[in-house]
Every structure is written in C-alpha cells, then in structure tokens.
Amino acid sequence: MSSIKKLAIDLIRHDALYRAGKAVITDREFDDIKNKVKTKYPNHPVFSELKKGVILDGLDTPIFSEWYELFKDKPSVVVQPKIDGCAILLRYSNGFLSNAWTRRGKDKLYALTTVKNIPLEIKDKQDNLLIRGELYGVHKTPSYSQRLASGHLRKKDPTGEGLAFCAFEILDSQDDPSKQQEIFLSLGLQSSGLINVKTNVVNKVKTLFDNWQNSQLFSRFPTDGIVVRLADRQRQIESRANYDRYDWKIALKS
Numbered sequence: 001m002s003s004i005k006k007l008a009i010d011l012i013r014h015d016a017l018y019r020a021g022k023a024v025i026t027d028r029e030f031d032d033i034k035n036k037v038k039t040k041y042p043n044h045p046v047f048s049e050l051k052k053g054v055i056l057d058g059l060d061t062p063i064f065s066e067w068y069e070l071f072k073d074k075p076s077v078v079v080q081p082k083i084d085g086c087a088i089l090l091r092y093s094n095g096f097l098s099n100a101w102t103r104r105g106k107d108k109l110y111a112l113t114t115v116k117n118i119p120l121e122i123k124d125k126q127d128n129l130l131i132r133g134e135l136y137g138v139h140k141t142p143s144y145s146q147r148l149a150s151g152h153l154r155k156k157d158p159t160g161e162g163l164a165f166c167a168f169e170i171l172d173s174q175d176d177p178s179k180q181q182e183i184f185l186s187l188g189l190q191s192s193g194l195i196n197v198k199t200n201v202v203n204k205v206k207t208l209f210d211n212w213q214n215s216q217l218f219s220r221f222p223t224d225g226i227v228v229r230l231a232d233r234q235r236q237i238e239s240r241a242n243y244d245r246y247d248w249k250i251a252l253k254s
Helices: 003-019 027-040 046-051 064-068 108-113 142-154 175-188 202-211 233-242
Strands: 076-082 086-093 096-102 129-137 163-170 195-197 223-228 250-253
Touching: 003 027, 003 046, 027 046, 064 202, 064 250, 076 175, 076 202, 086 142, 086 163, 096 108, 129 142, 142 163, 163 175, 195 202, 202 223, 223 233
Parallel strands: none
Antiparallel strands: 076 195, 076 223, 086 096, 086 129, 129 163, 223 250
C-alpha cells in the first residue's frame, strides 16, 4: 500500500472516530496528515469524502512570498490575527442561533450558548447565515487559550467562563473582508479587525509579521501567528477555482 493511500485511509478513520466521540489524535495531528496528502495530491478523492460532513478546513502555511507569487496581478491583501483556540461555525436561522459546529463537525450549540459575547438572536433574519470564527480564552496565553476552549466543548455542564468568540468570515458571502467586519459589529459579534495592504505587499506583510512576533500587533488576542487573505471577495472566488495547491488565505506562524 502506498504511503499516500495509507494517509488517506487514516484521514477517513480518524474523522469517523472523531464523529463517534472517540478521537485518538488532536486536530493539529489530523491537519498534519491532511496536509501531507494535499501537498502531493491536492485533488485527492479523500477530500470529497471528508467534505460530506461539516468540517472547517485549516489554513495552509506555505512560505508567504511563494504563495503571493501565484497571483500575477499582485492583489491587495488583508492581515488578521491567527487566534489560538477552537474553530467554530455558527449558524443563524431566521435571526436565532441554531447550530454551533466544531471544526470536525460536532454540533456544540449548548456549549456556545453559554459564551457571553455570542448573541442568541440577531437582527439579520435570513435562513442560513454561517459565521466562522474562533472560541478563545480571554487574556490567556495561546496554549492555555486552546486548552480552555477545547475543554469547554467537552464539558457536560459548560459555563462559558473566561471564554469569548471572535468572528472572522461569513461563508458564501459576496462581501469583501472589510465589509464583513462591519457586518459582525452590526450584529453584535466581536471582530478581530484587519489591516489592508495594497502596495509593496510582500515587504509590508513581512514587517507586520515581525511586529506580531515582537508583540506589537494583535496583542489583545492569544495568537500563534497572523492570517493573510486576498482582500477582494471576487478574487478569493477566482483563486479557489484556479489554484489547486493553496487557498486564498494562509497562516504565517513562527
């Protein structure tokens, strides 16, 4: 059996274990396996199988200049904090919080209703508003933030104490990231804020990364890096269709 085929089988097995509540590896270990397959076979059939459930993809972590060189028109980007916690996908239906899925597809609605800064009702009454963000520990170190958030999701009687949710993306939206930030605030959700970079992108992003490493950027959040996204929503959609290897957003970590 080839090494890639074995890794693909491992992905399916660990995904099934997670959904059954019997996970034996961490999310990061799962991502490591997935990235090994994706690097050599970005369109491997196993990814279609995984996407049959509600799974929040992790962020690619290539060298930034290599990623940016894919885009010949040198597009603008936005920079946001990479908060260290647990990825969550909120679903609002007709204005009410209806689902709260973890990265691997478990609905933890009750646990998320105890987090004080997540509104249970919003003014937007569309049927299927999907908001992706991060559950994190307030004023905690990155590693402790992640442990606190993941522990909260496992508790039978969660309290939400010491935790907050930060929104950063509306799925299937036609709005640019900057507009999405405004929408979050109008709905009563916390947003991370962002920095627009329009020119000399590679050098400016490297400077921002250095500032983050020196605790001069996004210091109010527990972070383990920064996230760079294409700034224009239409360019994001085009990128997803035209580039197999990397997504329209990447993480830069120490």
